[in-house]
Amino acid sequence: MEQEESSPIELKPVKRSYVVLMVLGWTLASAVIITYFFFSTFFPEFSPIDPGDAGLAFLVVPGFCGFVTGAMLSEFDEKVAVYGSFILTGMAIGLIFVVLFLPLITGTVQDMTQLGSTDQERQSVVLSSIFLLPISLIGSIAGKAFGEVYLPSEEEKVSRELLIKDTKRWHDMLQSYIREKIRKDEEEVKEPKEEPEEED
Amino acid sequence: MNKLVRLIGISFTIISFLSFGLLYVTSVNYLNYTETASEIPQNIMISEVRIPLITDESQDRTVEVLFTVSNPSSLTIYVTSIEAYIYMDNYSDIRPFLEKMNEILVGVGQFNLQKADSHIIRPGESMTIPVLMTVSGGSVFMSILNTTYDGKYYPYVFGTMWYTFEYIDLIEVVRGVSFLGARGVEPY
Incomplete structure (x- = not known):
């Protein structure tokens, strides 16, 4: 039996703390971008620059941020990208609420009626923020798929090549084994074993 | 790590930091606006109503209402x-104000200015x-x-003020700024 070749690269097991750190880092970065565009779309007069069309904040930005988050987390399992999009949405909604009620939190005003936003505006923000989840989730899954196909790490590339080589080697071995077996069978058919004569 | 992933990661981090800066400025503006909008109404008053002595009713006369506005907030306001x-109260008519207000209206004093020409009140x-x-x-x-009583005028003034901000493109309205001249106003 041929001895198995040892891999030239050893794949290190991914630490859970590293995964958590990566997820938190990229989702926070995404949540900040989403919060800015979301809040400034509802209250453009407070933004130093024009935040653009509402569609940008509601569809494009959450989709883009989810996509990048998924792509950046593509080295991990699929479930990490999915959990990442949930965390991203949670963080974004949390940040939006913090900014919306900042005057109350800081004690600048004591009453909801004194806030710089109306009840109707706040209701719109709350209702619209629900749509962040599906959009960022779709973006995240798409980003994960894109990252896996087009953005594999060097380690991943080497391991894939090794896997291809291994698979090819096993395939060749199997082929030669089958060929050998067929040859033996054919030989047996051509030269049947002499049956021992029966003794009287 | 893939070079393209690194490039995307760095670009995304830069966008995130820029968004954080913009979000910070936006939040501060929102906070300051809320503070100003809640404080200004308590800091507007009609400090004086100046009415000249009328000796000849055939001549035009000018009534001057002085609004005193303080700005305790952290934003500069532009009173536009x-x-x-x-109104001038008539003590010989004992009806309540709401019933006789149409008959005792003297007129409306007002000004409307562009932001560039408006009254600028800085913080403090x-x-x-x-x-x-x-x-x-x-x-x-x-x-x-x-219409005088004991040689004094007894005016009522109800004012409304519109103001805007330096960097925030919003117009705020303060209604119900009142002057109830129960002690009377000496003519000048």
Whole structure:
């Protein structure tokens, strides 16, 4: 039996703390971008620059941020990208609420009626923020798929090549084994074993 | 790590930091606006109503209403418009104000300015803004204005002020700024 070749690269097991750190880092970065565009779309007069069309904040930005988050987390399992999009949405909604009620939190005003936003505006923000989840989730899954196909790490590339080589080697071995077996069978058919004569 | 992933990661981090900066400025503006909008109404008053002594009702007279506005907030405000409804109480008519208000209205004093020409009140400053109203001589309004009791005028003034901000493109309105001249106003 041929001895198995040892891999030239050893794949290190991914630490859970590293995964958590990566997820938190990229989702926070995404949540900040989403919060800015979301809040400034509802209250453009407070933004130093024009935040653009509402569609940008509601569809494009959450989709883009989810996509990048998924792509950046593509080295991990699929479930990490999915959990990442949930965390991203949670963080974004949390940040939006913090900014919306900042005057109350800081004690600048004591009453909801004194806030710089109306009840109707706040209701719109709350209702619209629900749509962040599906959009960022779709973006995240798409980003994960894109990252896996087009953005594999060097380690991943080497391991894939090794896997291809291994698979090819096993395939060749199997082929030669089958060929050998067929040859033996054919030989047996051509030269049947002499049956021992029966003794009287 | 893949070079393209690194490039995307760095670009995304830069976008995130820029968004954080913009979000910070936006939040501060929102906070300051809320603070200003809640404090300004408590810091507007009609400090004085100046009415001249009317000896001849056929001559035009100008009534001056002085609005004193303090700005305790952290935003500079631009007072663009003030409107003042001036009524002159007639003590011989004992009906409540709401019933006789249409008959004792003298007129409306107001000004409307562009932002560039408006009254600028910086944080921590106060300003007295005069609102003038000229009453035509010989008109019915002149006779309403020339209503005194014990040699004093007893005016009611209800004002509305519009103001805007330096960097925030919003117009705020403060209604119900009142002057109830129960102690009377000496003519000058």
